[in-house]
Amino acid sequence: MTKDIVVLGAGMVGVCTALALRQRGHAVMLVDRQAPGRETSYGNAGIIQREAVQPYAFPREWQAILRVALRQGNDVHYHPGALARLAPTLMRYWRESAPDRYAPIVTAYSALIRHCLSEHERLITLAGAQDLVRKSGWLQAYRTAQAFDRAAHEASAVARVHDLDWQALDQAGASATEPALHGRLAGAIHWRDPWTVADPGELVTRYAALFERMGGEFRRGDATTLKPAGAGWTVATEDGQLSAAHVVIALGPWASALIETLGYRFPLFVKRGYHRHYAAEPMPRLPVLDVENGVMLAPMQRGLRLTTGAEFALRDAPPTPVQLGRAENYARELVRLGPPVEAQPWLGARPCVADMKPVIGRAPRHQGLWFHFGHGHQGFTLGPVTARLLAELIDGEPPYIDPLPYDPMRFAS
Ligand SMILES: Cc1cc2nc3c(=O)[nH]c(=O)nc-3n(C[C@H](O)[C@H](O)[C@H](O)COP(=O)(O)OP(=O)(O)OC[C@H]3O[C@@H](n4cnc5c(N)ncnc54)[C@H](O)[C@@H]3O)c2cc1C
Numbered sequence: 475m476t477k478d479i480v481v482l483g484a485g486m487v488g489v490c491t492a493l494a495l496r497q498r499g500h501a502v503m504l505v506d507r508q509a510p511g512r513e514t515s516y517g518n519a520g521i522i523q524r525e526a527v528q529p530y531a532f533p534r535e536w537q538a539i540l541r542v543a544l545r546q547g548n549d550v551h552y553h554p555g556a557l558a559r560l561a562p563t564l565m566r567y568w569r570e571s572a573p574d575r576y577a578p579i580v581t582a583y584s585a586l587i588r589h590c591l592s593e594h595e596r597l598i599t600l601a602g603a604q605d606l607v608r609k610s611g612w613l614q615a616y617r618t619a620q621a622f623d624r625a626a627h628e629a630s631a632v633a634r635v636h637d638l639d640w641q642a643l644d645q646a647g648a649s650a651t652e653p654a655l656h657g658r659l660a661g662a663i664h665w666r667d668p669w670t671v672a673d674p675g676e677l678v679t680r681y682a683a684l685f686e687r688m689g690g691e692f693r694r695g696d697a698t699t700l701k702p703a704g705a706g707w708t709v710a711t712e713d714g715q716l717s718a719a720h721v722v723i724a725l726g727p728w729a730s731a732l733i734e735t736l737g738y739r740f741p742l743f744v745k746r747g748y749h750r751h752y753a754a755e756p757m758p759r760l761p762v763l764d765v766e767n768g769v770m771l772a773p774m775q776r777g778l779r780l781t782t783g784a785e786f787a788l789r790d791a792p793p794t795p796v797q798l799g800r801a802e803n804y805a806r807e808l809v810r811l812g813p814p815v816e817a818q819p820w821l822g823a824r825p826c827v828a829d830m831k832p833v834i835g836r837a838p839r840h841q842g843l844w845f846h847f848g849h850g851h852q853g854f855t856l857g858p859v860t861a862r863l864l865a866e867l868i869d870g871e872p873p874y875i876d877p878l879p880y881d882p883m884r885f886a887s
Contacts, residue, residue: 748821
């Protein structure tokens, strides 16, 4: 039976949700306050991360925690003033990262990641977006032999368990694979399965255009106007009030505020991240992560996009792009970096959950309400994967992945 469904949020996650539901014949309205793919799904590093089978855990060794606390590395930054507000959720994140709790989380996370290429491929083909996608993987680069040897050892173990294609490259191998690298490296791991996208926001735009070609409708509106009405829901848009029996909340980093108004307090937080494009000559072909210095160099249509690691801060606090300033200096040691393209860096927020798994499924206490958010570091990768899962749950079909680990009920008590 077809249903009227409103999907709130048109990032990678919401657009893929709307598409999956429309492909199943439902009458779907996609609502966002701006055009699709203009927020987090625009500003990321554009990697469809088939290798990301282990979500980012909170460090457990005291040396690593001390390094972050003293703000010694460039991969993590934090606002001291935000810590009191963030502390309960970060404590939970720390507890969930303990080895005995983390192992089943990896099992659940990798069960999603393993489908990312096949689920994106279907949409890329239908959307005619092949021109944006490169299928040559990316480089995880190391400056010191000690860090490289440790990483190669870990990569070998992970690749064996999860059937991943990778290669350990020495300095010469890294330069041959990515000729734009001129700085000295101890070595690099070439993850060869992942795909990279030259304009992540444009890929979301193409998926949204496919949704509209298939008869779906997009409306500009404010998700915070969502209200229960009779047996369903209403939301205000620029074109008037929408009513539907079912609503999906796919608001990424903005989901927590809306679900709190409905009485749900989930352990959600954000890890903010910055990017800026630069001219580069020659332009690298593959993304390169300078692991020890916390900067990703991602070639994009607009230039070489430098993206930063995690900043623990309140989502809407003023920008403090200190990591990006240092990232620029580190990147200059590796490639010939020209001037920045934009006057100001971009700032976004990874929508994170303390147990590192996205929230996918029926809202515990409301009829016709569905949750789909919290994709953390890999929402661009996972959008089509978890969208298919949610669509199967909404249709009451046997799901293609066990949905239990991601069930919102886990936070309902
Ligand atoms: C620096 C950086 C690098 C990253 N690199 C990668 C990567 O290489 N690979 C990867 O897989 N992931 C990456 N990520 C993570 C990824 O970008 C996110 O997980 C993903 O974009 C989240 O998608 P989303 O659709 O949930 O959220 P979003 O893309 O943020 O979409 C949420 C939507 O909700 C809308 N919205 C918010 N409030 C309202 C409202 N009141 N009314 C109406 N609409 C509203 C917004 O306008 C937005 O369009 C990276 C993130 C960052 C910050």
